[in-house]
Amino acid sequence: EFRFGPCRVEGVALPGLWEAFRTVKDAVQVQDNNTSIRLLRCEVLQNVSDSESCHLVHDLLKFYLNTVFKHYYPKIAESNTQPSFSTLANNFVFIVSKLQSSQAGEMPPDKDRARRRFLLFKRAFKQLEIQAALTKAFGEVDILLTWMGKFYQL
Amino acid sequence: MKNVLHWNPPENLQGVEVTYTVQYFIYGQKRWLNKPECKNISRTYCDLSDETSDYEHQYYAKVKAIWETNCSKWTETGRFYPFLETQIGPPEIALTTDEKSISIVLTAPDKWKSNPEDCTISMRQIYSNLKYNVSIYNIKSKRMWSQCVTNHTLVLSWLEPKTLYCVQVESFVPGPLRPAQPSQKQCISTLEDPTSALK
Numbered sequence: 639e640f641r642f643g644p645c646r647v648e649g650v651a652l653p654g655l656w657e658a659f660r661t662v663k664d665a666v667q668v669q670d671n672n673t674s675i676r677l678l679r680c681e682v683l684q685n686v687s688d689s690e691s692c693h694l695v696h697d698l699l700k701f702y703l704n705t706v707f708k709h710y711y712p713k714i715a716e717s718n719t720q721p722s723f724s725t726l727a728n729n730f731v732f733i734v735s736k737l738q739s740s741q742a743g744e745m746p747p748d749k750d751r752a753r754r755r756f757l758l759f760k761r762a763f764k765q766l767e768i769q770a771a772l773t774k775a776f777g778e779v780d781i782l783l784t785w786m787g788k789f790y791q792l
Numbered sequence: 793m794k795n796v797l798h799w800n801p802p803e804n805l806q807g808v809e810v811t812y813t814v815q816y817f818i819y820g821q822k823r824w825l826n827k828p829e830c831k832n833i834s835r836t837y838c839d840l841s842d843e844t845s846d847y848e849h850q851y852y853a854k855v856k857a858i859w860e861t862n863c864s865k866w867t868e869t870g871r872f873y874p875f876l877e878t879q880i881g882p883p884e885i886a887l888t889t890d891e892k893s894i895s896i897v898l899t900a901p902d903k904w905k906s907n908p909e910d911c912t913i914s915m916r917q918i919y920s921n922l923k924y925n926v927s928i929y930n931i932k933s934k935r936m937w938s939q940c941v942t943n944h945t946l947v948l949s950w951l952e953p954k955t956l957y958c959v960q961v962e963s964f965v966p967g968p969l970r971p972a973q974p975s976q977k978q979c980i981s982t983l984e985d986p987t988s989a990l991k
Contacts, residue, residue, distance in 0.1 A: 652966055652967060653966065653967065653968070653969070656967055656968035657969070659968075663870075663871075664870050673817065673852065674821060674822050675820060676850075684848070777871070780873055780876060780968075781850070784873075784876060784967070787967045788920065788921070790921065790966055790967075791921070792923065792940065792966055
């Protein structure tokens, strides 16, 4: 179960997400030639409070679904990594749907701080050429899952 | 987190004196960095533990061979993420017993230190969701069972008196699969049940 502050998400097997990413990690990360840029920097993910975490994970996963996975999919549609890609995407869809139902009535201040963190990530993404940005963001799913793992309880 | 870069010597240079130079890179930063202790070395490994000690960062390393007046291209690693790829050692185990139960106290392993003078950091401080897989063997009945434990104590109850039990423990963190490193088996015998002696 994930516990992002007040938001609970049950029914996601984190090891399954890891296994899915493990199979694509090397292939994706080797295509990232901008190694001097990290999108999910420490300022985005470090010292996130519990109450911020629900907003931040919601914004990040929605961005991954609506931008990263959506536009990256054509690259892997025919490849053998497609099943792993689908596992990641479908689990992100599930988590976002659960978060949306939890988020009603959250206090504004946490939303603003979380929003500022997300915008740091999004601004860095926008500064790159789109294909390079998609590859880099997808290659950083291990950083995203590592951060999410801190809110995961067996 | 002991992180050592290893490589194989070039195949076609047997008998030729070859030296190697290593550099490393922190993902998201600007420049490749030198490791002075691994410049023009003849061994085929380089300890980058200190350089990769910030386990929340990701790293690359590269090595090139130099021989006579020549030098090879750089050979580069993939992106290395210590936080995910570290192998976590087993905990320390302390066992105490009475007639029908065994108390197990587990102490999380410590982070590897390159300098013994450095302060000790428990792996639990790094992995807050560190857990243990405890396997218990009843030597008499040859029965074995396992339990996943989150905190550091576990009491096994309803055991058979005067019976040898062995315990083996692995540390693990929910997330990507890591090679497990089980502890040594530790054994202890439950005490004799005094009431059975009176019959």
